[in-house]
Amino acid sequence: MPIDNSFAELPPAFYTHLRPTPLPAPYFVAASPKAAALLGLDPSDLAHEDFVAAFSGNRVPPRAKPLSAVYSGHQFGHWAGQLGDGRAILLGEIATADGPVELQLKGAGMTPYSRMGDGRAVLRSSIREFLCSEAMAALGIPTTRALMVTGSHQQVVRETIETAAVVTRMAPSFVRFGSFEHWHYRNKHEELKILADYVIRNFYPQLEGGDNPYLALLSEVTVRTARMIAHWQAVGFMHGVMNTDNMSILGLTLDYGPFGFMEAFDVDHICNHTDQGGRYSYANQVPVGHWNCYALANALLPLIKDTDAAQAALDVYVDAYGEQFDALLHAKLGLATVQENDRALFDDMFKLMQENHVDFTLFFRTLGELRVDVLPDGGLEADAPLRDLFIDRPSFDAWAVRYRERLRQEGSRDEARRIAMHAVNPKYVLRNYLAQVAIDKAQQGDYSEVDRLRAVLDRPFDEQPENAAYAALPPDWASHLEVSCSS
Incomplete structure (x- = not known):
């Protein structure tokens, strides 16, 4: 693979050149055919020992200039100071039809930014990131990608003793909000300008x-961030650790750790067991995204030089989020037009979902099966699969009357609407228990479930009757699952 590294052309203060730490006896776990296709690779080749060695850090590809980048950031709302790639090493970038794509090894060993860490990732977290990166891409949500996972029997200590793994991540760039904060808080305005110019030249030409290109950069990133989070909210995705060092300057979902997809709807649900205060709850993702954009604006202010203009650029967040989320909601409910009382219909729907703890994914998918015209004595039977998701069925019945009337107002036709709704409301998402089943089998040496689950999630909107079990409600044992920042 011909590898370049434009980030390595920045001054040495932005990174440290180093080689990955080899993994003893690395082995192939899984690969993404779709991610491989982006690089022009045959996915079947990735299991070959040469690729396993290269993407475990045991053999550095020719022309690669491996490095780890420095950055800083706010973590859980508090300034954390210098951070950086503590366990990630950038190999370089590969030219594709859609532009250069960087390859980064996560879990490739200690770096100068590891602080007290060991620089390793574990098989559990690597499988979770691999599966969710590709699942989010299939859902049409801006995200980094995951090419493959390799493992080793090398032991790593977390809450328990686990085994090491490396996930190969892909993105046009891994520059973060915290990359700019790093130079701002050190009063290094020249380095701040170099980084901003690099990002604009390569990704926002x-x-x-x-x-004022720096003001325009802030505005563009703010809009992208708002739209990305609208997509998260629309599928019930929760990131779990929206620190500024985990926010992509390209508006991509970055750094999958204690993420989760909403199951029983609770607007205040916290997917990260470490987040005791609920800063990154489902409801808080929208305002926290805005807060993070303020942190970026503060970092860029020495270049923008106009506080009022920066504030105006940040103000676009609310409208950008609102417009995107409103469009997604209309599509999710199969509404082709926008009408005055739609907001009340949406709000009452979420209120009902909250009060009844309705499964998020099942509700929207099943809603697509609702028929506009049913006989008065057959209405309850026709609605049974949807109605049975609710404890308070009479309240759902009352909402359904309003929803049907709204559909009639625009002449909605059942079959066309069902097809349109199923194209935006997934049947399959990466529920925590599905990931855990795949992880448990992989930890016993059986990696087939990782690949099978990846294949199911590659087609989240298709019926896939042979895989219907993957769309089922979580089993009772899954209620005990917890994910934390070590995940």
């Missing part, structure tokens, strides 16, 4: 030559 349309902003070059403008009156």
